Amino acid sequence: MLWTRAKNQKIADDVSIEQLRKNLYYLASDQMEGRAMGSHGDTLASVYISDWFKANNLTAPYQNGTSYFQAVDAFKxxxxxxxxxxxxxxxxxxxxxxxxxxxxxxxxxxxxxxxxxxxxxxxxxxxxxxxxxxxxxxxxxxxxxxxxxxxxxxxxxxxxxxxxxxxxxxxxxxxxxxxxxxxxxxxxxxxxxxxxxxxxxxxxxxxxxxxxxxxxxxxxxxxxxxxxxxxxxxxxxxxxxxxxxxxxxxxxxxxxxxxxxxIIEEKAPNVIGMIQGTDTAAGCVILSAHHDHVGRDGDIIYYGAVDNASGTVAIMEIAALMNKAAQKGLRPKRSIVFASYTGEERGLLGSYHLAANPVFPIEKTHAVLNIDMMGRVDTFYSGRRPDSNYAYILVVDSVNRGLRNALFSANDKLGKLKLDTYYEQPQFMQRRLLGSDQYPFYQKGVPFIRIDCGFSKDYHQPTDTPDKINYVLLSDQVKLAFLTTWNLAND
Ligand SMILES: [Zn+2]
Structure with a gap:
């Protein structure tokens, strides 16, 4: 298929900085109240993401194709x-x-x-x-x-x-x-x-x-x-x-x-949508990010702009791009499952739930690409402006499905970012593995890529606000995630 890569690179260039900004400002706004799992803000966010999935023609996996909501049981x-x-x-x-x-x-x-x-x-x-x-x-x-x-x-x-x-x-x-x-x-x-x-x-x-x-x-x-x-x-x-x-x-x-x-039982939804692949036997790739954050402490709102409204708007934008590709007849071989999780901040509750109740069987899950925090220059890179086009990566692919190649070849095409392997050092490995939504799938043997921008001083503080995001950097990271997802779904 000669057409796919070149055309998708063009589609990657259609990433809308304005759309990313608009969605991010909404998810990290006052009315979202910090999107604590099960809160009013979490509900608003999940409806917003679900509506977006629908508007971009994603397949709804639940209730006979009418719902994107997967209810996650939570025990408070x-x-x-x-x-x-x-x-x-x-x-x-x-x-x-x-x-x-x-x-x-x-x-x-x-x-x-x-x-x-x-x-x-x-x-x-x-x-x-x-x-x-x-x-x-x-x-x-x-x-x-x-x-x-x-x-x-x-x-x-x-x-x-x-x-x-x-x-x-x-x-x-x-x-x-x-x-x-x-x-x-x-x-x-x-x-x-x-x-x-x-x-x-x-x-x-x-x-x-x-x-x-x-x-x-x-x-x-x-x-x-x-x-x-x-x-x-x-x-x-x-x-x-x-x-x-x-x-x-x-x-x-x-x-x-x-x-x-x-123990008080609660429910809050993951939002799950799909782009159907051309080869149903080829299984799926999961592109994930969590939309929940830590909530509010009285009047103090923890906005969670970087963590992880940024990753959420990234997968929303990629859903829009994949829809655009599909409209032009470009469908991936594998299906792409878009997973916007709740409950990450409460112990990866949403991703544990999906890993236990997946859309495709685990053995048909080719890879996970998880995005947790993007678009902010971290404390290490800030002040080194010429060097600040980067993304930290963590790739664990012990079954050799070519994940590292999928990521690096996407980046070569775009030629914008330095892929920083700092967090792949063994002393960080355990915390990086456990620290986000790839973990429940890793436990089941699914290879994964995690992309993030590292930590700023505003991490898990009320000061993690949308004005501090570098939207150009974010859009470059989104392009990388888009092309990588495409590679994972076709390689
Ligand atoms: Zn996070």
Whole structure:
């Protein structure tokens, strides 16, 4: 098919900066109220995207071809009550202790024995469990790994911590029931947690949390726990540092906690549309972005212009371009599924849902191209203006479907952007994988490309507003995503 690439390059040039701007200003406007999953703003956004899909002749996958809405079941956590008991003393939540709602469920534990288990490490070099038994007990832990007086990590001998089993894995195996973590930055961290408490936490039905509950304790609470044993946490830390040896022991005290988390069922839609391919047996490519953001805290709106109104308008624009191509008789071989997700900010709820309930079977899903944040020059590139035509990429294609080639050959044709592989370095890999909607598909073995613009100081702040977007850069990134999608759908 000689015609396809050249013609589609021309169609790529039809990207409308005005349309991108208009859609982005609307999605990141006051009335959207930060598009928190399930909110009025989220509903408005999903209707807007759905109407756009319809106007651009995308096929509707639901309700006999009449609906673009895929209802996502969500399970909101509602904290009813939380108290910690140390000996006979009871402390309400935030009074010197706290926890991350996301990783907590109902816990009911009464007056249990407590042990101090250092950093919770057990290996041939270092063993926090030689003289103690943690089974059925509450365990007080220090965060991180032991260091010597020069600040080197004992297990690695360098300033870099060693790669070892997590305390969660070790303590679970040993049958501990609750972790009390000494949080030396408790005040600052709890302030941060309380600030973000306007964002509800959700339970993810596809990714059950099997970790032991972790409560973060201030120095005062930890020392209260240790008082009968005549120790302080800083004293213990010092002993470990000076002797380079574990100092585990059974604490002469008891601890327990009552945390009640109710689950409230909610629904909010993903918006899914399709351009049908010419070869139904060839399966599909998914082009995705999340339209939800973190919402509002009272009068303060978190606009989420870059995160991720930008990616949303990108896939909307690409839908319009693909429709244009289809009108001219240019249809891709594979179908293209446009997925605008809700619930990304609540733990990838929308993408987990689609991966579990896909339009095409997973084994017929050739690739995912996920866009999360575009059109803003990040803190690294800003100030280097000549160099700021870039996009960060992450390509994971262990089954060799030619994804990297699809991306780079598209970019060669356009010749505008530097494709930056900084985040493909192994130290960033895990966070990049987990950090956006490609992850549920990656878990099922689908290769993916992620494109983004990196982080600015306005990331997840009320100051992430549409006036700060560079619309020319955004349009160049959209062209890249368009041609890459086309390549993925035809290669
Ligand atoms: Zn995002």
């Amino acid at each position: 956590k509602n904290l009813k009550h939380a108290e910690l008991k140390i000996g006979d003393q009871v402390f309400e939540n935030w009074n010197g202790w706290g926890f991350a709602m996301r990783s907590i469920e109902t816990v009911q534990l009464e007056n249990l024995p407590v042990v101090f288990a250092g950093y919770g490490i057990e290996n041939s070099q270092y063993n926090d469990f030689a003289d103690i038994d943690v089974k059925g007990k509450v365990v007080l832990l220090l965060n991180g790994q032991p260091q010597d007086t020069a600040g080197n990590y004992i297990l690695s001998g360098t300033k870099q911590p060693a790669s070892i089993a997590t305390y969660q894995a070790t303590l679970k195996k040993k049958g501990a029931v609750l972790i009390l973590m000494y949080a030396n930055r408790f005040s600052a961290d709890s302030l941060q947690q309380r600030r973000s408490a306007f964002q509800p936490a959700y339970k993810n039905p596809f990714n059950q949390n099997t970790n032991l509950p972790v409560l973060n304790l201030s120095e005062e609470r930890v020392n209260g726990l240790l008082a009968n044993s005549g120790k302080t946490i800083k004293g213990l830390l010092k002993e470990i540092t000076n002797t380079r040896q574990p100092k585990s022991f059974t604490i002469n005290n008891t601890a327990g906690c009552h945390i009640q988390v109710d």
